Amino acid sequence: DTGVSQNPRHKITKRGQNVTFRCDPISEHNRLYWYRQTLGQGPEFLTYFQNEAQLEKSRLLSDRFSAERPKGSFSTLEIQRTEQGDSAMYLCASGNYEQYFGPGTRLTVT
Amino acid sequence: TQLLEQSPQFLSIQEGENLTVYCNSSSVFSSLQWYRQEPGEGPVLLVTVVTGGEVKKLKRLTFQFGDARKDSSLHITAAQPGDTGLYLCAGDTQGGSEKLVFGKGMKLTVNP
Numbered sequence: 001d002t003g004v005s006q007n008p009r010h011k012i013t014k015r016g017q018n019v020t021f022r023c024d025p026i027s028e029h030n031r032l033y034w035y036r037q038t039l040g041q042g043p044e045f046l047t048y049f050q051n052e053a054q055l056e057k058s059r060l061l062s063d064r065f066s067a068e069r070p071k072g073s074f075s076t077l078e079i080q081r082t083e084q085g086d087s088a089m090y091l092c093a094s095g096n097y098e099q100y101f102g103p104g105t106r107l108t109v110t
Numbered sequence: 111t112q113l114l115e116q117s118p119q120f121l122s123i124q125e126g127e128n129l130t131v132y133c134n135s136s137s138v139f140s141s142l143q144w145y146r147q148e149p150g151e152g153p154v155l156l157v158t159v160v161t162g163g164e165v166k167k168l169k170r171l172t173f174q175f176g177d178a179r180k181d182s183s184l185h186i187t188a189a190q191p192g193d194t195g196l197y198l199c200a201g202d203t204q205g206g207s208e209k210l211v212f213g214k215g216m217k218l219t220v221n222p
Contacts, residue, residue: 004152006152033209033210035210040214041214042114042198042200042212042213042214042215043153043198043200043210043212044212045209045210045211048208048209056208056209058209091152091153093152098143098155098158099143099155099210100155101145101152101153101154101155102152103150103151103152104150104151104152106150
């Protein structure tokens with residue numbers, strides 16, 4: 001098992017552009033989570049999926065954010081019309097009980 | 111609202127010293143996890159504690175869950191430079207591995 005993978009690892013974009021991140025979970029895990037981490041803070045929950053169903057969304061997830069997990073395997077997180085405040089590390093985790101994190105995608109909005 | 115308070119937030123010690131980091135809350139958790147994170151990487155799970163009063167050991171690391179399941183501590187014996195990193199505690203308030211609530215972390219530097 002290669003663990004949770006995320007792509008890209010780094011993304012620099014200009015304000016107003018759309019970005020999409022991908023997460024490939026550990027294959028036998030039913031649950032997939034997205035978190036956001038800013039400098040000096042712990043990760044903050046954004047949303048999670050049980051198989052393909054999105055079961056909870058944080059109030060942090062504005063309508064510019066959308067997440068999908070179309071076949072209950074990989075997931076994508078899209079941010080539309082990026083703002084400088086979106087700059088953060090976006091972390092994906094998977095698990096059936098405990099949560100195992102990927103390496104994250106570092107987003108910088110200029 | 112920060113549900114989990116970690117202390118200290120920063121610690122710089124010499125190799126061989128012992129240390130304890132605390133994770134406190136007014137909320138009850140069904141389980142609590144400790145993670146270690148290095149710069150530019152995702153958190154790596156160290157341990158999960160579930161039962162009040164539970165003590166788990168991982169080599170030189172000792173984790174304890176409070177009797178009331180509101181707090182936890184991590185004790186490192188004879189710290190080594192390889193222990194350097196950000197130590198995060200995270201609690202599951204709802205049970206069943208739903209969203210985790212994280213503390214801000216304790217940044218540890220172990221100097222050789």
